[in-house]
Amino acid sequence: MALWQGKSRRKPSGGRRVFSRGKRKFEISREKQYTKIGKQSLKLYHGRGGCTKTDVLVAEYANVVDKKTNTVQKSKIINVASNPADPNYVQRNILNKGAVIRTELGEAVVTSRPGQDGAINAVLVQ
Secondary structure, three states: OOEEOOOOOEOOOOOEOOOOOOOOHHHEEOOOOOEEEOOOEEEEEEOHHHOEEEEEEEEOEEEEEEOOOOEEEEEEEEEEEEOOOOOHHHHOOOEOOOOEEEEOOEEEEEOOOHHHHOOOEEEEOO
16 A cells, blocks of 8 residues: 555645546655564665665664774674664564664664665664
8 A cells, every 4th residue: 555645635724625636646655664683674666757766675784983093894683672763673583774773893872774774774872
């Protein structure tokens, strides 16, 4: 089922809004694809104007930054420790921006948007 991102048929006052045209293809958004932990899997999306976005469907590794030594290391993701977006995401091991993940280097906070960037970048929590 496609998600429509056009204007509502109701006004803020509750009155009905009558459109002079129907829905358009550019008003349809992508289906929600959650990033999970496992063997790496990517999906490429073509946007408007030739733009491309890479969606991480399943991730195994994260690029972890250590602020003390100012170095970046590729580290294996073990599981999701906490997620302020939704507590249910912790049980389902869903990764998104702001999620706290357990890696081989320690706990880290995800700073990238896996559904938009095509990579998982994180910063170690001290």
